[in-house]
Amino acid sequence: MNRTATARRLRQVQTLAEKALWALVRNRRLGGFKFVRQLPIDRYFADFVCEAGKLIVELDGAAHDGREA
Numbered sequence: 001m002n003r004t005a006t007a008r009r010l011r012q013v014q015t016l017a018e019k020a021l022w023a024l025v026r027n028r029r030l031g032g033f034k035f036v037r038q039l040p041i042d043r044y045f046a047d048f049v050c051e052a053g054k055l056i057v058e059l060d061g062a063a064h065d066g067r068e069a
Helices: 003-012 016-028
Strands: 036-041 044-050 055-057
Touching: 003 036, 003 044, 016 044
Parallel strands: none
Antiparallel strands: 036 044, 044 055
16 A cells, blocks of 8 residues: 555544544644645654644554553
C-alpha cells in the first residue's frame, strides 16, 4: 500500500481521541492555524501537523495496544 493510501485509511479509522482533537483544530479553528491529519514524514505518519506553527501532535492511547477505549 502506498503512503497516500495508508494516510487515507488512517484518516478513515481514527481513534476517539483523534476525532475529538480534529473537531477542535479543523478549519483553522485553533488560532487560525491550519492542521492536517496523518501526514507522512519519512517512514512514519504524524497524527496532526501544523506546519506554520512547527508543531507535530501524536496521540497515544488504546489504538497502540489494539483496543479502543
